[in-house]
Amino acid sequence: MTILVVAEHENGAVAPATLNTVAAAAKIGGDVHVLVAGQNVGGVAESAAKIAGVAKVLVADNAAYAHALPENVAPLIVELAKGYSHVLAPATTNGKNILPRVAALLDVDQISEIVSVESADTFKRPIYAGNAIATVQSSAAVKVITVRTTGFDAVAAEGGSAAVEAVAAAHDAGKSAFVNEELAKSDRPELTAAKIVVSGGRGMGNGDNFKHLYALADKLGAAVGASRAAVDAGFVPNDMQVGQTGKIVAPQLYIAVGISGAIQHLAGMKDSKVIVAINKDEEAPIFQVADYGLVADLFEAVPELEKLV
Amino acid sequence: MKVLVAVKRVVDYNVKVRVKADNSGVDLANVKMSMNPFCEIAVEEAVRLKEKGVATEIVAVAVGPTAAQEQLRTALALGADRAILVETAEELNSLAVAKALKAIVDKEQPQLVILGKQAIDSDNNQTGQMLAALTGYAQGTFASKVEVAGDKLNVTREIDGGLQTVSLNLPAIVTTDLRLNEPRYASLPNIMKAKKKPLETVTPDALGVSTASTTKTVKVEAPAARSAGIKVKSVAELVEKLKNEAKVI
Missing domain, CATH: 3.40.50.1220 (TPP-binding domain)
Structure with a gap:
């Protein structure tokens, strides 16, 4: 059993949500690989390789993956997913944007926003605005899951020494383009x-x-x-x-x-x-x-x- | 252009749901059902596009039980031209719903499909993205602004750190976020008129759509309750408690 975690990153650094997602992967058990997709993300991959408990980092460095456009990134994950038992991403706006597209292309249900891992195929997730907690079991060959980061304590960002491997695949669907971003500038924490x-x-x-x-x-x-x-x-x-x-x-x-x-x-x-x-x-x-x-x-x-x- | 809008029948957002005693699900007997709030925003956006002369026809689609006709009638009263119900008594997962919608997209060939970003019952936030995958169309999720620019669609998206704008080839899939618009209420004359608008019913079988699922719900429980604490009398007492009792500042 090997689990692929899709890394969230911003401004050349691994986002904290990635560490909670690796923690969820560790609870499932098995080897944890991390995918870093983006443009000029060599530094991110180096940092991801240091995350505690990560066995391998896959880095897909290509202009098509800049800004994480789902039309381009989803086919990349689908191509890689076939070798994995689970694909996990944090339930950030980015993870929520891309992962259902991956699940549909793999013809499996996605399990959204898990807050606990009961076993390798059984998870808990809130429904009805948190007024009920559902325990769901997946029979999918590749289990596609988004992780609510507050449900899992982050693993250490340092301490690991994973191998970094480049992924050659370039998928550019040519259907969408990034125009601009207005990010709230704040000195306060996220x-x-x-x-x-x-x-x-x-x-x-x-x-x-x-x-x-x-x-x-x-x-x-x-x-x-x-x-x-x-x-x-x-x-x-x-x-x-x-x-x-x-x-x-x-x-x-x-x-x-x-x-x-x-x-x-x-x-x-x-x-x-x-x-x-x-x-x-x-x-x-x-x-x-x-x-x-x-x-x-x-x-x-x-x-x-x-x-x- | 033709616009397709998906609407879902869900428990009304003002209802506090309760988990059934046998933990098989939540108790929906005799509770008020409504159109999912994010779907209302989707319908409103389509109607505004028609008012601007961008959309020529609005087709509302629901995938659900017979009673989902009510929500389709609401969409018709708000300004949709006709409606299609993909009728099923089964509770379908997002992927099966996306497959049913894909079959309707194949038939109707809309230039734009607008859906709510998530339904407030299952809280999945998947169907729009899955429909985009199955149709191969570009997707603009969590939209706070949608603008048609020639043969492209500019979508401003609510993302974690702020806003992102993407340019999508048409046809495209859009999912709505809260700030996209403020939905109107249906007027009585429009509610009456909606009763005469066409509403077609099909089944997943007739569309050749598989409703198979790779997920099963084992049980549904009430969340762990959080008990009320104490009332403090002053700001000074609050600060004292936070420093010395809770030790969080």
Whole structure:
């Protein structure tokens, strides 16, 4: 049994989500190989070779694989997949974009966003916005799986010494082209990797008021998130959304400010170690999952909290 | 151009589902069913393309039980011209749904297929990408903006770090994200008119589509409950607890 992990990488570095995905692969058991596809990714492959528990790194370095266009990358993975029992990718927007295309080309179901490995063919995954957990068993010859990164503790980024092997295959479907990217520039940590997350909801009132959260986050070294209600209201961009339809986070500390606690939001943060809720409505459902609840006006409580931490 | 829109009948997003006592699934008896919210966004986008004069005909397709006709009627009331139900009592996985949609695409030859990025029941986020694989078309997933530019489609996508724009050859597959548009409500006159619009029913068998699956659900359980903690009286007490009790700051 050999497992292929499709590496997530950005700016010439292995993304942390790759380490959680390798951890899921290690739970399944067997040799773990990592595929690094992209352009000028020699450095990424070198880093991937150092990941603990990785036996081999395959590197497909080609202009066609730049920007991870699924029309080009999926056929590459399909070609490689035949030698593997499992193909895993993190359930990032990139993994979710590419892997179902791979599964369909292999004529197998994909198992999305697993949170635990029961055995080599049986996995648990949340459904209905996390209101139910399904145990699913796959009979596919190649099991194609995306991994919810918060379900698995990352393996060490250092300590391995895998062989690096180049893959010659070049697939350019010629059906799609990258135009541009607008990435949010921030000195704050990435939401899904942050140890502390401060999130705002509809109670923030408007986008400008998020400055209170940014100030608190900067003091704590935290990332800033938002509920779907805050995104729908146009306060902040969608890439800040925490919830079933946004990002799934599980930090050491999650501070929910002016968030009522809709099911769909809870699905995205309820695995956080410690949850703090600040809300002026003492009946808000968020208090039912919070370790520490503070019934207060957020516009007084947040600046005070910023001063005291 | 002809636009195909896929819609799924799912439990209404306001319903808190409960797991059945025998752990065979969630209890859907007597709960409100609706069109999947991401599919509503897909229908809205198609209707806007028609209002702009880009789309000439909108065909709504559902793969599901007889009752999914309700959601197709809703799509017709919102502005779709006709509807097709691929009727099956089986609960199909994404791949089987994608195969059924592929058969409809072969028949209808649309230039653009719009789907929701995920259904809020199975939370798979697969069908659009799978349909793109089976048709060999380009895909623009998690779209927040869709623009037809000549024989290309520019799709701005919501990605983890921000936004990415790709240019796709037509025909293409698009899956919708939340910010693509705000769906309208169907007006009463349009709901009445929708009753007269054509709705065709076919079966997967008649389309020659296999509904075989490589996955089986062993059991469905309620998630581990998280118990409520304590209420603190002041910010100072909160900071004290976080520092000395929880030790997270």
